[in-house]
Amino acid sequence: MNAKAILQEHVARITPLSNEQFDYFFSHFTPQSYKKGETIIAPGKAVGHEYFVLHGCLKSFYRTDQGKMFILQFAMPTWWASDYEALYNGTRATTTVDCVTAAEVLRLSGADREKLCREVHAVESFFRWRTNRGYVAAQKRLLSFMHHDARQRYEELLQLYPQLYNVVPKQLIAAYLGVSRETLSRLYQP
Amino acid sequence: MNAKAILQEHVARITPLSNEQFDYFFSHFTPQSYKKGETIIAPGKAVGHEYFVLHGCLKSFYRTDQGKMFILQFAMPTWWASDYEALYNGTRATTTVDCVTAAEVLRLSGADREKLCREVHAVESFFRWRTNRGYVAAQKRLLSFMHHDARQRYEELLQLYPQLYNVVPKQLIAAYLGVSRETLSRLYQP
DNA sequence: GTAGTTTTGTGATGTAGGTCACAATATCAG
DNA sequence: CTGATATTGTGACCTACATCACAAAACTAC
Numbered sequence: 001m002n003a004k005a006i007l008q009e010h011v012a013r014i015t016p017l018s019n020e021q022f023d024y025f026f027s028h029f030t031p032q033s034y035k036k037g038e039t040i041i042a043p044g045k046a047v048g049h050e051y052f053v054l055h056g057c058l059k060s061f062y063r064t065d066q067g068k069m070f071i072l073q074f075a076m077p078t079w080w081a082s083d084y085e086a087l088y089n090g091t092r093a094t095t096t097v098d099c100v101t102a103a104e105v106l107r108l109s110g111a112d113r114e115k116l117c118r119e120v121h122a123v124e125s126f127f128r129w130r131t132n133r134g135y136v137a138a139q140k141r142l143l144s145f146m147h148h149d150a151r152q153r154y155e156e157l158l159q160l161y162p163q164l165y166n167v168v169p170k171q172l173i174a175a176y177l178g179v180s181r182e183t184l185s186r187l188y189q190p
Numbered sequence: 191m192n193a194k195a196i197l198q199e200h201v202a203r204i205t206p207l208s209n210e211q212f213d214y215f216f217s218h219f220t221p222q223s224y225k226k227g228e229t230i231i232a233p234g235k236a237v238g239h240e241y242f243v244l245h246g247c248l249k250s251f252y253r254t255d256q257g258k259m260f261i262l263q264f265a266m267p268t269w270w271a272s273d274y275e276a277l278y279n280g281t282r283a284t285t286t287v288d289c290v291t292a293a294e295v296l297r298l299s300g301a302d303r304e305k306l307c308r309e310v311h312a313v314e315s316f317f318r319w320r321t322n323r324g325y326v327a328a329q330k331r332l333l334s335f336m337h338h339d340a341r342q343r344y345e346e347l348l349q350l351y352p353q354l355y356n357v358v359p360k361q362l363i364a365a366y367l368g369v370s371r372e373t374l375s376r377l378y379q380p
Numbered sequence: 381g382t383a384g385t386t387t388t389g390t391g392a393t394g395t396a397g398g399t400c401a402c403a404a405t406a407t408c409a410g
Numbered sequence: 411c412t413g414a415t416a417t418t419g420t421g422a423c424c425t426a427c428a429t430c431a432c433a434a435a436a437c438t439a440c
Contacts (some may be wrong), residue, residue: 124318134345141332146260169416178337182399316403339427340426369428
């Protein structure tokens with residue numbers, strides 16, 4: 001399935017767009033390819049775009065001064081990623097987005113997203129829905145952090161991203177769970 | 191300042207609505223008063239509305255089987271609260287929303303919100319913006335949970351809700367921070 | 381006011397998970 | 411295939427925070 005069809009199916013699941021509307025919508029996206037390990041958004045830099053994943057896997061994360069990494073999200077195909085705080089507020093990135101595996105994405109600029117939202121009501125509706133899902137997911141994860149221990153969060157992660165287990169280094173799983181890699185290593189066989 | 195003026199100022203800060211548009215928007219809200227401790231949304235029940243706080247303070251929280259409480263949000267004046275997962279998906283509430291203090295709110299039904307979003311493009315734009323802020327805030331709190339200890343989170347909370355300290359029992363502060371009340375008590379004077 | 385309930389402080393003790401160190405594997409480039 | 415690099419497993423020890431228990435305040439309702 002090609003890029004256009006993947007995006008179209010993703011959008012149509014939420015908001016019906018006419019073919020003309022979708023063509024117009026799609027014309028604002030730019031395809032990009034990245035190699036494994038490439039950085040798409042770097043902390044301290046301006047953030048102009050968000051990214052819709054077609055193939056591969058991205059991660060967005062925060063790195064502390066001591067070099068510790070905390071993963072906010074893995075972005076699998078049909079997921080979106082960016083530093084949304086920076087993108088919306090026009091501030092510099094505080095997080096990094098890079099490639100866990102080689103990836104193909106569609107890039108949309110923040111300015112074009114706002115323009116599309118203004119011009120096409122259904123597009124704004126789509127983005128409202130999408131952000132909403134993200135909000136609810138973030139709250140659930142927050143709750144999980146508050147009342148589940150590392151092992152429970154690990155099991156939730158496998159539910160949420162079943163494909164992930166074989167694809168990404170365990171270090172990254174640990175960074176998503178918010179535990180040390182040593183602790184994660186001890187979780188799966190006592 | 192009356193209810194209408196408070197809401198109007200809040201909305202105008204994000205999205206300019208004409209007076210006619212705002213009157214129409216406002217006509218879908220119902221004022222409600224609650225006493226301290228009253229429950230607005232209860233787990234297991236259907237959720238039909240969201241709530242805009244005019245005066246007082248609400249909290250939304252999750253309670254575990256063991257009776258532990260974890261606070262997702264304190265809702266101060268001009269904040270919104272509901273069980274958004276339930277409201278959007280039409281499922282039963284998994285969280286509780288109740289009153290930390292006596293409160294006055296404006297109530298909007300989920301159905302009316304969707305109707306307004308369909309009818310008035312600027313309203314949809316407002317709600318997209320609002321959810322976005324919530325999403326970014328939830329991600330920041332998530333990060334804070336991952337790499338800050340209890341004392342640091344406590345200091346962040348005082349930044350975010352300076353008024354809160356004198357208004358709500360410390361137990362609730364602890365439930366927001368995700369620590370036991372004993373630990374919180376030991377934090378502020380080592 | 382006084383009695384009852386709720387909220388807070390403080391000590392003693394237990395535990396999940398962090399940190400450091402080093403060995404055992406994978407993975408990758410040439 | 412071979413050395414170099416990155417990733418994992420495992421032990422020893424440490425620390426932040428939970429839990430339990432009980433005392434001291436602080437609100438509430440008569």
